[in-house]
Amino acid sequence: LRQKTPVRYDEARSCWDVFRYEDVHYILKNPKLFSSERGSGTLQGSILTMDPPRHTKMRNLVNKAFTPKAVKDLKNKIEEVTLYLLDQVNEKGTMDLVHNLAGPLPVIIIAELLGVPAKDRDLFKTYSDVLVAGAKDNSNEAFQRMAQKRKEGSEFIKEYFKKIILERKVNPEEDLISLLLAAKIDGEKLTEEEVLSFCVLLLVAGNETTTNLITNAVRYMTEDKNIQEQARTNLPLIPKLVEETLRFYPPIQAIGRVTKEQVKVGGKTIQKGEQVICWVASANRDEQKFAEPDRFTLERKLNPHLSFGFGIHFCLGAPLARLEAEVALVTLLSTFAKLEGVKGTELEAIPSPFVFGVKRLPL
Ligand code: HEM
Known part of the structure; x- marks a missing residue:
């Protein structure tokens, strides 16, 4: 596709697909030509679907909670939770990585940041999973069932957050919800609705993605003993392992935009108002950008x-996701002498064209 039809229109899905690194990069770097304002259900009204100038103001406001310094302060907490979760694993060390570590870790940390009481975490995890649940298969019924489940999950989470928002309005604490409630843009406070959509965005954008990053990295290490050995004997290589996993098995495969005017991409003319899908998973393997793109290596400079x-919507949670993955991987490699997949298990992919991960990873 990258070579033969790097930019193509798909009649069936009524959208343009873009596969080359250079073109994907160009689109993400140009919010004046490519808008993020697109209908996307749960995320409508969040910064992910906003354009400047509103996006710039909102983002500056929430940025504080995610600066590298703020995230570094969370390191001890992340280590503590990782050790706690691995302590629950049985004596033999057999586990499902998704269930035991990669699933709960990001949820617990985000709940902590937002100020969700510890007693509600299980409930919180169940409903945040529902928000990003995929369809079981490609049938219409499966899609309808998924849409219904997501709607119910979204309503529950919103009601839940509304209660916390009301509590924090009266009794502010040192959490993100209290910070958002106190913040002002151009002298105006955020509405409860805006605070609410930001909370929902963090759940949807941050949980499953980080779960898949951790799982994909461990999965790769079980498939390539050499890489596991290199990382195990040289733990400072872990940040490189995390970056290479992101490149090789990106948790989010594609990013959408809508054209704001007639544009040219990779020699094709696209009219105003068209949907454009930027295939990050393909761009990351573009031979014009990466040497030996299909090789997983810890040697990339x-x-x-x-x-x-890339650009103005660059993931706000990237420092947090990277840190969680690094802590999880260092702790796993230091705790277990060997990370090995259970023989004969067939891995089941998460059924979504935009998400890359597996439902379970028995080790
Ligand atoms: C934006 C991926 C983890 C919060 C994005 C975008 C991508 C992405 C591709 C850009 C979307 C666009 O341009 O339209 C990922 C991946 C993650 C991850 C692969 C884990 C490996 C997190 C975490 C959080 C988070 C842990 C927060 C707790 C956000 C937010 C945005 C965003 C708030 C919107 C930023 C904006 O619109 O300015 N993420 N994300 N993400 N991400 Fe992440």
């Missing part, structure tokens, strides 16, 4: 993958 996007 630079790794400018696009798995966290």
Whole structure:
């Protein structure tokens, strides 16, 4: 596709697909030509679907909670939770990585950041999973069932957050919800609705993605003993392992935009108002950008993958996701002498064209 039809229109899905690194990069870098304002259900009204100038103001406001310094302060907490979760694993060390570690870790940390009481975490996880649940198969019924489940999950989470928002309005604490409630843009406070959509965005954008990053990295290490050995004997290589996993198995495979005027991409003319899908998973394997793109290696000096996007919408949670993955991987490698997949298990992919991960990873 990258070579023969790097930019193509798909009649069936009524959208343009873009496969080359250079073109994907160009689109993400140009919010004046390519808008993020697109109908996307749960995420409508969040910064992910906003254009400047509103996007710039909102983003500056929430940025504080995610600066590298703020995230570094969370390191101890992430280590503590990782050790706690691995303590629950049985004596033999057999587990399902998704269930035991990669699933709960990001949820617990985000719940902590937002100020969700510890007693509600299980409930919180169940409903945040529902928000991003995929369809079981490609049938119409499966899609309808998924849409219904998501709607119910979204209503529950919203009601739940509304209660916390009301509580924090009266009794502010040192959490993100209290910070958002106190913040002002151009002298105006955010509405409860805006605070609410930001909370929902963090759940949807941050949980499953980080779960898949951790799982994909461990999965790769079980498939390539050499890489596991290199990482195990040289733990400072772990940040490189995380970046290469992001490039090789991106948790989010594609990013959508809508054209704001007639544009040219890779020699094709696209009219105003068209949907454009930027295939990050393809851009990350573009031979024009990466040497030996289909080889997983810890030796890349630079790794400018696009798995966290690029430009003004670059993932706000990237420092947090990276840190969680690094802590999880270092702890796993230091705790267990060997990470090995259970023989004969067939891995089941998460059924979504935009998400890359597996439902379970028995180890
Ligand atoms: C934006 C990927 C983890 C919060 C994005 C975008 C991508 C992405 C591709 C850009 C979307 C676009 O340009 O339209 C990922 C991946 C993650 C991850 C692969 C894990 C490996 C997180 C975490 C959080 C988070 C942990 C927060 C707790 C956000 C937010 C945005 C965003 C708020 C919107 C930024 C904006 O619109 O300015 N993420 N993300 N993400 N991500 Fe992440």
